[in-house]
Amino acid sequence: MLTGVALENLSVSFNGIRVLHGIDLVIGQGETLGLVGESGSGKSVTWLAALGLLPSKARVSGRVLVNGQNLLDLPESKLAKIRGRRIAMIFQDPASALNPMLTVKRQIGETLALHRGLSGAAIKAEAKRLLDLVGIPDAERRLNAYPHEFSGGQNQRVMIAMALAGQPDLLVADEPTTALDVTIQAQILDLLALTQRETGMALVLISHDLGVVSQVCDRVAVMYAGRIVEEASVESLFDHPAHPYSRGLIGSLPVIDGPRQRLSAIGGTVPDPGKLPAGCSFAPRCAFAEARCRENIPRLAGIGRDHNVACLVSEAQPAAAIRPSLQKKHRIEA
Amino acid sequence: MTAPLLSAQDIARSYELNRTVWGGASIVHAVSGVTLSVGRNETLGIVGESGSGKSTAGRLLLGLEPPTRGSVLFDGKPLPSIGSPEWKRSRTRMQMIYQDPLAALDRRLPISRQMREPLDIHRIGSPQDRDARVSELLHSVGLSDEIGRRYPHELSGGQRQRVVLARALVTRPNLLVCDEPVSALDVSIQAQVVNLLSDLQAELGLAMVFISHDLRVVRQISHRIAVMYLGRIVEEGDADDLFARPVHPYTRALVSAAPIPGKKLTGRIMLQGEPPNPANQPSGCAFHPRCPVAVARCRSEMPTLSDLGGGRQVSCHLAGSSPSVKAELPSTRQAALPNSIATVSEGTV
Numbered sequence: 001m002l003t004g005v006a007l008e009n010l011s012v013s014f015n016g017i018r019v020l021h022g023i024d025l026v027i028g029q030g031e032t033l034g035l036v037g038e039s040g041s042g043k044s045v046t047w048l049a050a051l052g053l054l055p056s057k058a059r060v061s062g063r064v065l066v067n068g069q070n071l072l073d074l075p076e077s078k079l080a081k082i083r084g085r086r087i088a089m090i091f092q093d094p095a096s097a098l099n100p101m102l103t104v105k106r107q108i109g110e111t112l113a114l115h116r117g118l119s120g121a122a123i124k125a126e127a128k129r130l131l132d133l134v135g136i137p138d139a140e141r142r143l144n145a146y147p148h149e150f151s152g153g154q155n156q157r158v159m160i161a162m163a164l165a166g167q168p169d170l171l172v173a174d175e176p177t178t179a180l181d182v183t184i185q186a187q188i189l190d191l192l193a194l195t196q197r198e199t200g201m202a203l204v205l206i207s208h209d210l211g212v213v214s215q216v217c218d219r220v221a222v223m224y225a226g227r228i229v230e231e232a233s234v235e236s237l238f239d240h241p242a243h244p245y246s247r248g249l250i251g252s253l254p255v256i257d258g259p260r261q262r263l264s265a266i267g268g269t270v271p272d273p274g275k276l277p278a279g280c281s282f283a284p285r286c287a288f289a290e291a292r293c294r295e296n297i298p299r300l301a302g303i304g305r306d307h308n309v310a311c312l313v314s315e316a317q318p319a320a321a322i323r324p325s326l327q328k329k330h331r332i333e334a
Numbered sequence: 335m336t337a338p339l340l341s342a343q344d345i346a347r348s349y350e351l352n353r354t355v356w357g358g359a360s361i362v363h364a365v366s367g368v369t370l371s372v373g374r375n376e377t378l379g380i381v382g383e384s385g386s387g388k389s390t391a392g393r394l395l396l397g398l399e400p401p402t403r404g405s406v407l408f409d410g411k412p413l414p415s416i417g418s419p420e421w422k423r424s425r426t427r428m429q430m431i432y433q434d435p436l437a438a439l440d441r442r443l444p445i446s447r448q449m450r451e452p453l454d455i456h457r458i459g460s461p462q463d464r465d466a467r468v469s470e471l472l473h474s475v476g477l478s479d480e481i482g483r484r485y486p487h488e489l490s491g492g493q494r495q496r497v498v499l500a501r502a503l504v505t506r507p508n509l510l511v512c513d514e515p516v517s518a519l520d521v522s523i524q525a526q527v528v529n530l531l532s533d534l535q536a537e538l539g540l541a542m543v544f545i546s547h548d549l550r551v552v553r554q555i556s557h558r559i560a561v562m563y564l565g566r567i568v569e570e571g572d573a574d575d576l577f578a579r580p581v582h583p584y585t586r587a588l589v590s591a592a593p594i595p596g597k598k599l600t601g602r603i604m605l606q607g608e609p610p611n612p613a614n615q616p617s618g619c620a621f622h623p624r625c626p627v628a629v630a631r632c633r634s635e636m637p638t639l640s641d642l643g644g645g646r647q648v649s650c651h652l653a654g655s656s657p658s659v660k661a662e663l664p665s666t667r668q669a670a671l672p673n674s675i676a677t678v679s680e681g682t683v
Contacts, residue, residue: 038520039520151608152384182588182591183588184608184609185591186591186593186604187606209521210521216598237596238596239596250595251525253550254550254554255550255594255595256589256592257578260554262529263529265522265525265528265529266522269492269493
């Protein structure tokens, strides 16, 4: 069993342009961590880099520690034994991640043979158990079906079954519900939370939707332009978001009950990695930016129990006075 | 009461699938028996899962395809037949916005050229007027003239969707149908586009139909909401009231499945099973195989929409036979939901 996965100062550049600027993250055993940010914030790249899944033109530096081993130093042959076994990853679009030419049994069986040394009848039995586990009805018969015979939600279940086949200690789910219907989204999140609790594996859930992440995760890291800008428990992030970007993300979520309020959209877009502004990358979109924000890059610093933020302004004025409307809303719900 | 700008009476649309040489074919009823109306200065939201017929309903309302049954009235007159000169002229008054802005834009034309195209086609105004109108609209969606000189691939997703919106408004339409306009966008960009759509709708007095599977976004933007399931409207009502006090078991499940920021997944009604196949409709109430409170009658008899008062219409045997259901439903949707379902079934079984 691995004791934890730690990313230390993980940086990535493509063609000399840095897209990831030193990510530090620790995931403990059985922990659920959400990684949130807009497209282009580097949340997927972080994990693709950690697992050696980026194309060779990417320059990756820093350390990815698993059981004291640095994955970035390992040769491909050893890395392949960890990927899919200790750490598994699932992606947004199950239809393109599955092989349309192979039956589901073959695809799950591949992992079982490779990582767990099973063969023949044992593969079939285990594959059936996994399909049962992820809630595919009539698993025995469906083993011989092809991906096109399943619906989108079922394909995502098959992907989860494949990921679970190696009995991973950590599952990285990259936008696993974005392409699915709301009711199916809720089913898949429920399934992820359930298998996480049952198997005791750790879970990293990557999403652009804070609402989705907060349903499953205990802790959330908010990323912006290749850096982590805030890290906190779900409760303290929603009760006292400290970084203006986190506040913007929370404010842009429409709610389904209570009075309707105008969404507090964040103006502008994520900057191009090649043209990052000087100082804090968020400063050009930030309503609270001061002159010093355009000169100094803020570092992630603790502002409370397990709550870190990288913002020069919010350090000066603690999170108390932030978004009273949101806090009121929470009180109504509670 | 003034007549609604757009009204659909009992419209249906079916498609034939897999016609064999013997003449047999399976028929898919994408939309059946939908009655809807949208007033000027009003936004109607349509929600439902994939296959619920919400997009087909949108296309029927716009006259992009003919209904197999029923009729659509726009401004008191039936929609002209597709392809006729009147139909072409009517396009200036009704426009559609799709999910994927990149697919909706011509990637070989600069933005301002393609925004001008509708004006060129319909010969509206002088060339100078057209350019001025394009520039005016770019500004109204928060883009600069400089953006107008760029190509679609040079814009971000949010900017592209703004361009699509601006182009749809260029001929000053009275009706806008938006089919999942923000589903492909990041949450933060979604908020920008949702705010913009609400503002423009109110400013221009548009009648708008907003189709989405995301309840939170639909509620944010709509005045009235219709919930569709397998081609039929199962519940319709005022936007705030509908999701605060959903009556139909399907609406309740949808509300329960919508994520609440900062809340864990617990005590939810989890809808089991997949959205059903429109080509293979169940008997009776189409929702009964997934319904947690279905009774024998639901399997054999199809419910019809009945008026519960207060602008609410529901198509459910259990809701219709027990008028007290609505009053018994708790105003907060937390915790008490399973109880209220139990109340419904006890009251009627």
